[in-house]
Amino acid sequence: GQNIDQPTEMTATEGAIVQINCTYQTSGFNGLFWYQQHAGEAPTFLSYNVLDGLEEKGRFSSFLSRSKGYSYLLLKELQMKDSASYLCAVRTAGNKLTFGGGTRVLVKP
Amino acid sequence: KAGVTQTPRYLIKTRGQQVTLSCSPISGHRSVSWYQQTPGQGLQFLFEYFSETQRNKGNFPGRFSGRQFSNSRSEMNVSTLELGDSALYLCASSLFQMNTEAFFGQGTRLTVV
Numbered sequence: 118g119q120n121i122d123q124p125t126e127m128t129a130t131e132g133a134i135v136q137i138n139c140t141y142q143t144s145g146f147n148g149l150f151w152y153q154q155h156a157g158e159a160p161t162f163l164s165y166n167v168l169d170g171l172e173e174k175g176r177f178s179s180f181l182s183r184s185k186g187y188s189y190l191l192l193k194e195l196q197m198k199d200s201a202s203y204l205c206a207v208r209t210a211g212n213k214l215t216f217g218g219g220t221r222v223l224v225k226p
Numbered sequence: 227k228a229g230v231t232q233t234p235r236y237l238i239k240t241r242g243q244q245v246t247l248s249c250s251p252i253s254g255h256r257s258v259s260w261y262q263q264t265p266g267q268g269l270q271f272l273f274e275y276f277s278e279t280q281r282n283k284g285n286f287p288g289r290f291s292g293r294q295f296s297n298s299r300s301e302m303n304v305s306t307l308e309l310g311d312s313a314l315y316l317c318a319s320s321l322f323q324m325n326t327e328a329f330f331g332q333g334t335r336l337t338v339v
Contacts, residue, residue, distance in 0.1 A: 216269040
């Protein structure tokens with residue numbers, strides 16, 4: 118079966134750094150995605166990792182270790198608008214994405 | 227470059243009816259996947275189309291079906307609607323099936339009453 122785990126909720130202060138972990142056990146792997154989703158809106162693409170290592174995009178970075186079945190999303194210099202759910206998803210076959218339950222991040226002033 | 231376009235944005239249907247949702251992928255993208263999102267189940271994969279052929283299918287009943295046209299636009303159909311089909315239906319567009327990024331449309335919010 119497919120299993121993707123991420124924390125349910127995290128709270129952080131504006132200007133701080135938060136790291137959202139994602140562990141996965143899937144049959145098939147062709148990349149790991151991170152999406153941001155604000156309440157009532159569609160997921161917005163943040164990052165895609167298919168090789169091990171760190172990918173940096175502005176305030177957001179994503180890391181992947183395929184041997185450990187592990188990824189994290191790092192959000193730096195948190196802003197109030199970063200309050201959202203963050204979804205970890207693994208491409209398991211073709212273009213099929215299997216999602217974790219999402220991590221709700223609350224940024225406090 | 228236009229993003230992924232889904233129509234309609236909102237729909238209200240009654241039980242037993244059927245519904246068709248549309249997804250136009252990003253220009254040049256050939257792969258379209260459909261997902262159902264509910265508060266209880268999260269995002270669940272429905273099916274994937276590439277080059278007008280269904281390539282993968284999730285664990286949904288046969289009432290859920292789809293197709294893809296030669297211009298890569300895709301439709302999904304749900305027949306004999308049930309209250310539990312109320313959800314946000316999202317489609318994701320990719321250039322190819324693998325090794326490329328996937329982008330979501332704004333979704334169609336379906337309410338079954």
